Amino acid sequence: MVETTICPWCQTEIVWDEELGPEEECPYCHNELKGYRTLNIALGSDEDWEDEDETSGDDTDDAGLWQEDEESHLNAIRRAEAFAGAGGDLLAYESGVEKQLDAQEEVPECPHCREYMLHAGTEPLSPGFKPVHMQTKNMPLLRSNAVLNVYVCSACFQVSRFLSEDDRNQLIKTVSEE
Incomplete structure (x- = not known):
């Protein structure tokens, strides 16, 4: 099975070999694909947002x-x-x-x-x-x-x-x- 990822920086489709797995850096623009630079947005109901706020525990967000x-x-x-x-x-x-x-x-x-x-x-x-x-x-x-x-x-x-x-x-x- 081949895993596909879209780089959030250069919008290039990255296809990873299942043996190597996903990398932490885009091979085209060399920006990080994980970590502090990536913003993950969870879409769902209002209850999901309340649950996420309670579990985050980070007062400095x-x-x-x-x-x-x-x-x-x-x-x-x-x-x-x-x-x-x-x-x-x-x-x-x-x-x-x-x-x-x-x-x-x-x-x-x-x-x-x-x-x-x-x-x-x-x-x-x-x-x-x-x-x-x-x-x-x-x-x-x-x-x-x-x-x-x-x-x-x-x-x-x-x-x-x-x-x-x-x-x-x-x-x-x-x-x-x-």
Whole structure:
């Protein structure tokens, strides 16, 4: 009996001799046929999916990560809808957010829910900030009077801080100078 396999990478039909058996590498494109690069999709009923989820036991699989992201995004939407339910005008809020985003030079995405963030202001580094000195020269990596841009997510209201553009440029110059 001859076993036939289709390479998932080059779509070439591979016919293996029954005495040799299947190889782990495609003889044409030399990609692995088994292991971490192969995705096996089981088609079946919803019960099969539930059984597979219970038996996988791997908390770090990609489906779980996507599910967490989707849940946090839905929670952000629920917060905005709660605002609308409390008498707020959600359309007016969204319109105001769009106008503010259009006026911003930078529009970062929220690391939590991936919505766009509003520039809320600036903040100096705290007075207790002690800069690290570079190994190759005796100068601080970041100036102690550096300024942070503060951003607020328009959906989940997470707050993020980033170096101001001037301080980013200064950091680049400091690190790249010899």
